[in-house]
Amino acid sequence: MLILNINGERKSVDVPDDMPLLWVLRDVIGLTGTKFGCGIAQCGACTVHLDGLAVRSCVLPVSAVGDKAITTIEGVGASEVGRKVQQAWLAIEVVQCGYCQSGQIMSATALLAGTPAPSDAQIDAAMSGNICRCGTYVRIREAIKQAATGRKLVPQTIPNEAAAASSGTDAPGQAFLSVRQEDAA
Amino acid sequence: MNTRPDLLPGEGPDNPSRRQALKTGGLVVAFLWLGGGAKVLGRAGQPGRIEAGDPAFAPNAYIRVGAGGAVHLVMPSIEMGQGAYTGQATLLAEEMDLGLDQIVVEHAPANRRLYANPLVGEQATGGSTTIRYCWTTLRQAGAAARSLLVAAAAARWKVEPAQCTVTRGVIRHEASGRSAGYGEVAAAAARLPVPERVVEKDPGAFALIGKPLRRVDTAGKVDGSLPFGIDIRVPGMKVATVRACPTIGGKLLAVDDARARQVPGFVAIVKIDNAVAAIGEHFWAAKQALAALDIRWDHGPHASFSTEQLFKELADASRNGTPILAREVGNVDGVKGKAVEATYELPLLAHTTMEPLNTVVHVRPDGCEIWTGTQVPARAVDVAAKVTGLKPETIVVHNQYMGGGFGRRLFEDSIEQAVAFARQVDYPLKVVWTREEDLAQDRYRPAYHDRIAATLDAEGRPVAWRDRITSASVLAKFAPGAMGKNGLDSDAVEGAAELPYEVPNLKVEWVRHDLPEGLHPGWWRGVGPAHNVFVVEGFVDELAHAAGKDPVAYRRDLLQKNPRALGVLDLAASKAGWGAGTLPPRVGRGVALATPFGSYLCVIVEVEVSPQGGIALRRAVAAVDCGVVVNPNTVEAQIQGGLIFGWTAALYNGITIRNGAVEQSNFNDYRMMRINETPPIEVHIVDSKEVPGGIGETGTVMAFPSLINALFAATGVRLRKYPIDRSALVQGADALKAVVTEAFDEAATAVAKGAA
Numbered sequence A: 001m002l003i004l005n006i007n008g009e010r011k012s013v014d015v016p017d018d019m020p021l022l023w024v025l026r027d028v029i030g031l032t033g034t035k036f037g038c039g040i041a042q043c044g045a046c047t048v049h050l051d052g053l054a055v056r057s058c059v060l061p062v063s064a065v066g067d068k069a070i071t072t073i074e075g076v077g078a079s080e081v082g083r084k085v086q087q088a089w090l091a092i093e094v095v096q097c098g099y100c101q102s103g104q105i106m107s108a109t110a111l112l113a114g115t116p117a118p119s120d121a122q123i124d125a126a127m128s129g130n131i132c133r134c135g136t137y138v139r140i141r142e143a144i145k146q147a148a149t150g151r152k153l154v155p156q157t158i159p160n161e162a163a164a165a166s167s168g169t170d171a172p173g174q175a176f177l178s179v180r181q182e183d184a185a
Numbered sequence B: 001m002n003t004r005p006d007l008l009p010g011e012g013p014d015n016p017s018r019r020q021a022l023k024t025g026g027l028v029v030a031f032l033w034l035g036g037g038a039k040v041l042g043r044a045g046q047p048g049r050i051e052a053g054d055p056a057f058a059p060n061a062y063i064r065v066g067a068g069g070a071v072h073l074v075m076p077s078i079e080m081g082q083g084a085y086t087g088q089a090t091l092l093a094e095e096m097d098l099g100l101d102q103i104v105v106e107h108a109p110a111n112r113r114l115y116a117n118p119l120v121g122e123q124a125t126g127g128s129t130t131i132r133y134c135w136t137t138l139r140q141a142g143a144a145a146r147s148l149l150v151a152a153a154a155a156r157w158k159v160e161p162a163q164c165t166v167t168r169g170v171i172r173h174e175a176s177g178r179s180a181g182y183g184e185v186a187a188a189a190a191r192l193p194v195p196e197r198v199v200e201k202d203p204g205a206f207a208l209i210g211k212p213l214r215r216v217d218t219a220g221k222v223d224g225s226l227p228f229g230i231d232i233r234v235p236g237m238k239v240a241t242v243r244a245c246p247t248i249g250g251k252l253l254a255v256d257d258a259r260a261r262q263v264p265g266f267v268a269i270v271k272i273d274n275a276v277a278a279i280g281e282h283f284w285a286a287k288q289a290l291a292a293l294d295i296r297w298d299h300g301p302h303a304s305f306s307t308e309q310l311f312k313e314l315a316d317a318s319r320n321g322t323p324i325l326a327r328e329v330g331n332v333d334g335v336k337g338k339a340v341e342a343t344y345e346l347p348l349l350a351h352t353t354m355e356p357l358n359t360v361v362h363v364r365p366d367g368c369e370i371w372t373g374t375q376v377p378a379r380a381v382d383v384a385a386k387v388t389g390l391k392p393e394t395i396v397v398h399n400q401y402m403g404g405g406f407g408r409r410l411f412e413d414s415i416e417q418a419v420a421f422a423r424q425v426d427y428p429l430k431v432v433w434t435r436e437e438d439l440a441q442d443r444y445r446p447a448y449h450d451r452i453a454a455t456l457d458a459e460g461r462p463v464a465w466r467d468r469i470t471s472a473s474v475l476a477k478f479a480p481g482a483m484g485k486n487g488l489d490s491d492a493v494e495g496a497a498e499l500p501y502e503v504p505n506l507k508v509e510w511v512r513h514d515l516p517e518g519l520h521p522g523w524w525r526g527v528g529p530a531h532n533v534f535v536v537e538g539f540v541d542e543l544a545h546a547a548g549k550d551p552v553a554y555r556r557d558l559l560q561k562n563p564r565a566l567g568v569l570d571l572a573a574s575k576a577g578w579g580a581g582t583l584p585p586r587v588g589r590g591v592a593l594a595t596p597f598g599s600y601l602c603v604i605v606e607v608e609v610s611p612q613g614g615i616a617l618r619r620a621v622a623a624v625d626c627g628v629v630v631n632p633n634t635v636e637a638q639i640q641g642g643l644i645f646g647w648t649a650a651l652y653n654g655i656t657i658r659n660g661a662v663e664q665s666n667f668n669d670y671r672m673m674r675i676n677e678t679p680p681i682e683v684h685i686v687d688s689k690e691v692p693g694g695i696g697e698t699g700t701v702m703a704f705p706s707l708i709n710a711l712f713a714a715t716g717v718r719l720r721k722y723p724i725d726r727s728a729l730v731q732g733a734d735a736l737k738a739v740v741t742e743a744f745d746e747a748a749t750a751v752a753k754g755a756a
């Protein structure tokens, strides 16, 4: 029986020592936000944090975790950096299919936690272990910068809460326009 | 429950925009054949009972309004990352005067009658058709629903519907100050007769269409809460992973599971004709157990097959096979001028969707449930019925969000296999393929051997153009009845038969050369055009060079009668600063232009090649005219992602086969482009009122020639194959060879002298 500290909660699991953390999370505990892409530390889809550092959980035997704090995509939003990264990801719509994005967000959050204002080269170095088959890299780079600086240098998406259609005697697009102005301000 | 037929005007076979759309190629033609076309064109049939429960108002297959006002929109095209759910929801919400935050999107159940893509006649997502067909279908559906709801409110208030307005799903009559939510009038609206005609909104009144609205599916993709197919967990479920015979067409002979039984969590093995699955309490147990199996295969008749052999056969078929005419204009024979010719070769390619293939199946005596992400839900029912012998109406497919499709999930082989395993056990079975299995058992984009030739007049313009394509046929496998009367596969020549350029004499032919039985050709992002545009645009670049002309100026000259193509060429050239300033040595820019899937694109790429042949992409500029834009954010994302998808293949990919088995196994030897290799990619969208064109596959189509042409500009080396051979790009590769040979000759002479 192992006791794991996952997203601030203690979980006990009865699994083989050599079982990779990825499968303990997904198939035993039921935290399926962490993804399987390759199983050989090539794609980064399975990235989680151990004491804040990004690791590939598909090759990490669960017995090697010890009492280190595990953070997964389900829990990363609890930290300020994680929340900013998620918000930037939505604000400029990084996501396409989304399957790689748990891992991307975990890598990006670990980067920013240690390097709050990364250069392009630092972003490339920290993120090059994460494959995105949909090719969202351009926006990943932009979103990391936006999360780091708060500056909106590229077009922002219009959040759904605010986007509303109207017709008839109402001026078309009024709601949309006001949102845009707020965003610009 | 409302049971009125669907309202789908404008979708008759005589509709010109539909005809135009249909003209565009193999995948569309394939589906048309599969669905029997005409049957489903006019009306999408009765609304079915769906997961939203029993809505008060369900005027068609896409819209459900509950008495409480909840609006559920059922998405006929699936979501695999391309933004289809947002695009479809936007069209419906626009006409219904709703916000995207006021709707819930739902995966469509498997139901051809209700959710067939009327453009292609099958419940399928592919060929960049979603917005092209939904543009009319869903706006009509939304407008019809709105008109009924407004009419119900107006009748209740005894006022004219025209005096009512709608904002965010609330109907108002200004003069009397009355208002009602959609939910309040839903039941009354359900009793009203369907209007003969509904008028869609004037584009000037669009509140949602054309805006960069946030996607409806992304919030749950940044916090891990949105489930993909692979995340489905059903009570009592066990997990399996599979090994099919790695040799093409081979069979399973025998399995010894003695060692697998020692694996903690091992449950059982199940076998089918050509594969074995190990079942465990979780994936890890299944994977360990599979690795511990002692498997004997019958490697079958293709155990010595190789890709070298395939390319030899293709080259031979190109010369000695029977060409099928795809298109002929004028007469290419006897045209005088400067002759240019070239041979291009394209490899087999894998899809490697980020989410490995997976299916959860529960087969019971009286029915079967399937949870999976598929581009063809109705075909999933077909194969499950075939394998289990159950009646189709007892089979339920719960479609899921997909971690990429790219054409792979247009094939239901992994679903059929999962059902074949699951019917042998009485618990729900989740079958997950490893990445290794994914690469070994793909439906590969076929290999091509294309010989292309042109005759140039005194100004260097092509006055005769011949293209002979040789390949296997995806269409013949996927939908044999969709093959042309003369045996033509329209996908094999899509992007080659119709050129954007003016060429007075043209002959395009195809020679069919099948792959060995058991090696399956498949649709791959960009389909026909991703293959042909590489060849055509690489060759046009060769012609420009032969004519001593600038590649942009050369194309401009040939596009004088094609204003939209000319528009994107000029836009990309000006944004890229084409021709302005000088570039450093071994830096070059390449241009590519094409008109795939009803859209117009020009891409310019700048590369730098190191003396050792290393390639760095420095910048890319894309200009796109895809008609009316539903969501500019999606267009940009699809172009960026599509380019990276294509560049990845050009830079690194090619499935090779030795001794009848695929050699690549995972991302270590089937490489993907990574962020550090990705250049800035600018996307410039032309403001247009034309009918929407496709977008999801266009970037991929443009990627290959833009990169290859840039490499030529940087190094003077013309590449006609990929994955790109870096050794051909080594600085002074020829000079280097000469030096080495000389040195060798000298040494040999010295040795000979010494011996004398």
Ligand code: FES
Binding pocket: A035, A036, A037, A038, A039, A040, A041, A042, A043, A044, A045, A046, A047, A056, A057, A058, A059
């Ligand atoms: S699944 Fe762990 S790196 Fe790919």
Ligand code: FES
Binding pocket: A095, A096, A097, A098, A099, A100, A101, A131, A132, A133, A134, A135, A136, B081, B354, B403, B404
């Ligand atoms: S968003 Fe699809 S793999 Fe990255």
